[in-house]
Amino acid sequence: MNKNENKGKKKYILIIFLILFFVFLIYSYIGDYSQGKKTGELFFQTIFGMLKIIPFAFILIGLFEVWIDRKTVIKHLGKDSGFKAYFWVLILAGFTVGGLFTAFPLADSLRKKGASLKVIFTYLGFAGIVRLPMTIFEITFLGVSFTLTRVLVTVPLFLLVGIILGAILDKSDFEFNSQS
Amino acid sequence: MNIILWALTTVLLIISFIKDRDKTFKALKKAWKKISSIFVLFFFIMALTSLALSFIPPELINHYIGKESGINGLLFALGFGSVSVMPGFVAFPLGATLRMQGIPYYIIGAFTLSLMTVGFVTFPLEKKFLGTKVAITRNGLSLLIAIITALVIKLVFGE
Numbered sequence: 001m002n003k004n005e006n007k008g009k010k011k012y013i014l015i016i017f018l019i020l021f022f023v024f025l026i027y028s029y030i031g032d033y034s035q036g037k038k039t040g041e042l043f044f045q046t047i048f049g050m051l052k053i054i055p056f057a058f059i060l061i062g063l064f065e066v067w068i069d070r071k072t073v074i075k076h077l078g079k080d081s082g083f084k085a086y087f088w089v090l091i092l093a094g095f096t097v098g099g100l101f102t103a104f105p106l107a108d109s110l111r112k113k114g115a116s117l118k119v120i121f122t123y124l125g126f127a128g129i130v131r132l133p134m135t136i137f138e139i140t141f142l143g144v145s146f147t148l149t150r151v152l153v154t155v156p157l158f159l160l161v162g163i164i165l166g167a168i169l170d171k172s173d174f175e176f177n178s179q180s
Numbered sequence: 181m182n183i184i185l186w187a188l189t190t191v192l193l194i195i196s197f198i199k200d201r202d203k204t205f206k207a208l209k210k211a212w213k214k215i216s217s218i219f220v221l222f223f224f225i226m227a228l229t230s231l232a233l234s235f236i237p238p239e240l241i242n243h244y245i246g247k248e249s250g251i252n253g254l255l256f257a258l259g260f261g262s263v264s265v266m267p268g269f270v271a272f273p274l275g276a277t278l279r280m281q282g283i284p285y286y287i288i289g290a291f292t293l294s295l296m297t298v299g300f301v302t303f304p305l306e307k308k309f310l311g312t313k314v315a316i317t318r319n320g321l322s323l324l325i326a327i328i329t330a331l332v333i334k335l336v337f338g339e
Contacts, residue, residue: 014224021227035234042230050226050273052182054215056189062211063196066203100302104309121318128297128322134268138292140185141272146285149336150293153329161321169314177309 053140061133070095077115085119086159093126094135103127108178117170122162129154218269225270229277238281245278245287247339257287258326261294265301286334293329297322 025043028036073095077088096103107120130151139147196204233241245253266274275288298319299306306315333339 011220014220018220018223018227021231038234039230042233043226046226046230046273046277047223049276050222053185054222054269055211056185058211058215059189059193059208060185061214062207062209063192063204065210066207067196100299100305104305108309124318125297125322129293131268134296137268137272140182141276142279142285142288142292145336146289146333149333150289150329153332154293154325157325157328161318161325165314165317165321174311174314177311 057133057136057140060136064132065095065097068095074110074113077110077113077119085115086122089119089123090126090130090155093123093130094132096127096131097133099127099131100124104176108176111176116166117174118163118166120162121166121169122159125158125162126155129158218267222269222273225266225274229274233277233281241281241283245283247282247284249287253287254290254327254330257290258294258298258323258330261291261326262298262323263300264295265299266295268296271295284334284339285337286330286339289333290326290330293326294323297326 024036025040027033028040070092073088073092077085077092092106093103096106103124107124110120110123111117135147135151138150193204196207243249244256249256271292275292278288279285303315303319306318309315310318
């Protein structure tokens with residue numbers, strides 16, 4: 001309840017800021033204030049640019065969430081081991097929404113289902129870098145070649161880190177603290 | 181680039197509609213819910229960015245994260261990305277705006293990557309779940325990967 005109230009308050013502050021911002025823009029145009037006019041130009045230029053992208057990106061994300069079933073992926077992850085497990089982990093990370101806050105509980109439940117720490121730490125690494133909604137945004141704003149380079153470099157490196165970290169921890173008596 | 185996005189979305193939407201009408205409406209509803217939930221924050225960030233870009237002299241921005249900023253620019257981007265928390269729908273448009281101002285890709289990449297993988301603010305949460313030692317190791321290695329990737333981007337784009 002309290003959290004929601006805080007959220008509402010925050011939104012209220014943002015709206016007041018935006019109203020002041022628009023008042024500033026109107027004054028700048030009336031008073032022919034060049035710095036303010038430049039602000040307005042930049043603002044509307046970006047907003048119109050985004051309007052051409054954002055609705056489409058979000059429709060793609062919506063379609064994706066409706067059609068892809070997370071449960072099927074988790075089921076595969078319990079069964080398959082070795083190379084295949086890392087593949088499923090990559091797919092699962094693609095569906096992670098909400099970053100670490102959802103990745104940790106999922107990692108914990110994967111552990112309970114018997115996945116190895118190598119697989120789980122690879123998942124935690126992947127969850128930061130291949131989330132699909134985020135990647136769709138990245139491609140649309142920074143370009144395919146940027147995102148492709150980024151993905152091709154980070155995926156193998158996080159795979160390596162996940163395997164090494166998991167292998168080391170598998171040997172110790174490491175366990176997740178699922179109380180959190 | 182935009183045309184590919186428009187075409188892809190339209191084609192997939194049509195296929196989805198033919199296969200399952202209800203699911204398609206559900207997807208559109210989800211999309212609308214997400215858009216409306218970020219709307220105010222999005223306008224706020226864009227207002228802030230355009231204010232910053234028109235009032236902070238370009239030379240100053242360039243001095244810190246521009247083409248000639250070198251290792252300091254890289255460190256600045258990594259530091260900023262590590263300590264801030266913002267969703268991708270804010271970070272990538274911000275990156276695109278910086279790009280339009282001539283900021284090199286590897287600086288933008290250092291920022292977005294450390295933002296995605298290094299969590300200064302989320303560290304307490306990670307510490308609780310993984311323990312201090314493992315959490316520090318994981319974040320340290322993530323930072324290292326962000327640096328390597330930024331350098332590869334620098335090479336690929338010849339910046």
